[in-house]
Amino acid sequence: MARIPYPDPQEAPEKARAMFEKLPVKLNVMRMMLQAPTCMPDLLRLGASVLGRQRLDARLREIAILRVAVLSRADYEWTQHEAIGRAVGVTDDEIAAIREEAPGGLDDAAGLVVRFTDECVRQVRVSDPIFAEALGRFSSQEIAELVITIGYYMLIARFLETLGVDLEPAPPELAESFTSGRRSNA
Numbered sequence: 001m002a003r004i005p006y007p008d009p010q011e012a013p014e015k016a017r018a019m020f021e022k023l024p025v026k027l028n029v030m031r032m033m034l035q036a037p038t039c040m041p042d043l044l045r046l047g048a049s050v051l052g053r054q055r056l057d058a059r060l061r062e063i064a065i066l067r068v069a070v071l072s073r074a075d076y077e078w079t080q081h082e083a084i085g086r087a088v089g090v091t092d093d094e095i096a097a098i099r100e101e102a103p104g105g106l107d108d109a110a111g112l113v114v115r116f117t118d119e120c121v122r123q124v125r126v127s128d129p130i131f132a133e134a135l136g137r138f139s140s141q142e143i144a145e146l147v148i149t150i151g152y153y154m155l156i157a158r159f160l161e162t163l164g165v166d167l168e169p170a171p172p173e174l175a176e177s178f179t180s181g182r183r184s185n186a
């Protein structure tokens with residue numbers, strides 16, 4: 001149960017209300033963001049950029065987001081992004097591995113993303129060996145995008161868990177938006 005009330009979108013300031021009304025899927029997290037109407041539009045724009053305009057491979061992005069959800073004990077984040085992850089090619093075996101304390105059985109890129117995410121979340125600064133491995137596999141842009149993805153979803157996890165945002169099932173149209181061509185990494 002939410003620890004503070006969800007605002008009525010009709011009572012939100014115009015900019016936040018207009019952005020909320022344009023959302024194709026109105027999840028509880030977005031409703032709760034209306035409690036911070038000056039931040040909500042920018043948070044949603046950053047989220048849209050992370051989810052739809054990065055060079056970082058969408059499958060690897062979702063692996064990082066799911067790992068942040070595990071490390072943050074954020075069930076809401078996990079539920080929504082498990083559906084998105086499956087839509088962009090994260091397999092059942094990978095999903096099971098991401099939940100493990102020491103994930104195994106991942107391909108080299110996925111394993112590196114998990115190790116990078118673990119260190120970024122737990123230590124803030126990724127160690128030189130993991131960073132060097134990332135430099136050998138990803139472009140500088142992809143590494144920067146990975147760090148932004150991790151940081152954004154750490155923020156969202158804390159928002160969700162601290163405010164007790166109520167979990168709703170992942171709506172089918174959420175995952176479908178990642179396979180229909182409406183979201184791309186262009």
